[in-house]
Amino acid sequence: SKATVSVLNWTVHTRPHQIKMAAKRDTFGDQVPGCEPSWYQGQPSPYYHDGHRAFRAKCRAFVEKEIEPFQDKWIAEGYPKELHVKARQQGVMPRPKEIGGNDEWDPFYELIMADEFSRAGGAGVMGQSAINSMALPPILHHGSDYLKSLVVDDVAEGRKHISLAISEPNAGSDVGAVATKAIKKDGFYEVSGFKKWITGGLMADYFTTLVRTGKAGMFGLSLLLIPANTPGITIRKMETQFDNAHNTTFITFDKVKVPEKMLIGKENQAFRYIMYNFNHERWLIAVGGARSARVCYTEAFKYAMQRKTFGKKLIDHQIIRFKLAEMLRMIESVQDSCEAVAYAFKAGMKDHELGMQCALLKVNASKCFEYCAREASQIFGGSAIVKEGKGKIVERLYRVVRATAIPGGSEEVLLDFSMRFAAQKAKPHL
Numbered sequence: 001s002k003a004t005v006s007v008l009n010w011t012v013h014t015r016p017h018q019i020k021m022a023a024k025r026d027t028f029g030d031q032v033p034g035c036e037p038s039w040y041q042g043q044p045s046p047y048y049h050d051g052h053r054a055f056r057a058k059c060r061a062f063v064e065k066e067i068e069p070f071q072d073k074w075i076a077e078g079y080p081k082e083l084h085v086k087a088r089q090q091g092v093m094p095r096p097k098e099i100g101g102n103d104e105w106d107p108f109y110e111l112i113m114a115d116e117f118s119r120a121g122g123a124g125v126m127g128q129s130a131i132n133s134m135a136l137p138p139i140l141h142h143g144s145d146y147l148k149s150l151v152v153d154d155v156a157e158g159r160k161h162i163s164l165a166i167s168e169p170n171a172g173s174d175v176g177a178v179a180t181k182a183i184k185k186d187g188f189y190e191v192s193g194f195k196k197w198i199t200g201g202l203m204a205d206y207f208t209t210l211v212r213t214g215k216a217g218m219f220g221l222s223l224l225l226i227p228a229n230t231p232g233i234t235i236r237k238m239e240t241q242f243d244n245a246h247n248t249t250f251i252t253f254d255k256v257k258v259p260e261k262m263l264i265g266k267e268n269q270a271f272r273y274i275m276y277n278f279n280h281e282r283w284l285i286a287v288g289g290a291r292s293a294r295v296c297y298t299e300a301f302k303y304a305m306q307r308k309t310f311g312k313k314l315i316d317h318q319i320i321r322f323k324l325a326e327m328l329r330m331i332e333s334v335q336d337s338c339e340a341v342a343y344a345f346k347a348g349m350k351d352h353e354l355g356m357q358c359a360l361l362k363v364n365a366s367k368c369f370e371y372c373a374r375e376a377s378q379i380f381g382g383s384a385i386v387k388e389g390k391g392k393i394v395e396r397l398y399r400v401v402r403a404t405a406i407p408g409g410s411e412e413v414l415l416d417f418s419m420r421f422a423a424q425k426a427k428p429h430l
Helices: 016-023 050-077 082-089 107-118 127-135 137-142 145-156 270-306 318-346 351-385 389-398 401-405 411-429
Strands: 003-007 010-014 162-165 181-185 188-199 206-212 221-227 233-238 248-259
Touching: 050 082, 050 107, 082 127, 107 127, 107 270, 107 318, 127 137, 127 162, 127 206, 127 270, 137 145, 137 221, 137 270, 145 221, 162 188, 181 206, 188 206, 188 221, 221 248, 221 270, 270 318, 270 351, 270 389, 270 401, 318 351, 351 389, 351 401, 351 411
Parallel strands: 162 206
Antiparallel strands: 003 010, 181 188, 188 248, 206 221, 233 248
């Protein structure tokens, strides 16, 4: 027998066992086509359940109430650290199950959180939440019980923060070239050197710091957990191309004494720890890039539906429709890939098994974002080159593109890495 179910004003002929699935086709947020991920707009998904939907609503409400009204002010002043405590209290930043949180927590909760925070429009508010999720795993996976007791609970509750301190003036994507030295003497490591482009340096209470303890190259590197208030550390903000309610910093270590017990894992093994950690970082950057690209599309599409040129609306020009279609085609592809990697994580695949996928995903996301920012600017015209008015958000996002394309591994480095990874894996089969 068959039944009829009404879904979004469509009549769907379905068999009894299909009715339950059809009933889950709910809607949320903006229903203008393409302005939200497809599962927000009534398309069924195998990935999301009622817990995800409830969490999505919490994140959206938090962004609209606690972030968007204050964003312009915080770009000038920096957003308050206390916002993380508030997010935790409101259930927007639940503890992962790995650190005593709800067993239901899976990568799709993290995807939703990163996506919804990115929807705010490129100002970096709550950016430290992503940095915490990148800097804490080496301690969770390789740190001693002492190190875990020192930072994990406070970071998870939003009371304290931790940043990665890896890149240097002469070592960006080339992590093996890190030169900051840590010389062991009298129960301490004496750390001297510089770290550059460190996100969240002014907000961090601790740094997961990559240092050289051994020979040159990738196999002489170690990780130290260093408190930000340790004598000999100087942190200054670096002005960036993009608006930044968070902060990007330059850190100087001048004969900083760090107790040996602050070593994360084993000496000279840090390159492996960091490489595994990068894949999660690249996935998060891709999630944010996909939503930023979607915001560009959203702003441009709605503007094209209203703005008239040469006697007709922009949307009535074929070339404008082509631009918008290309934008959405790329966005939906990246979104699907973000969800596929999230499912792989959920299914138990380890970070190091997804190196090629995460590298290619990040490149696809940054290229998609770059294209969408450019084409949205073209659609807005002069309104997209001033920091006010209807094109304000697109202008801001245009300046964020490089902050997606370069951190976590530049596009060129990641493309090369993906093929070296593939070639290595192919050897036993050829």
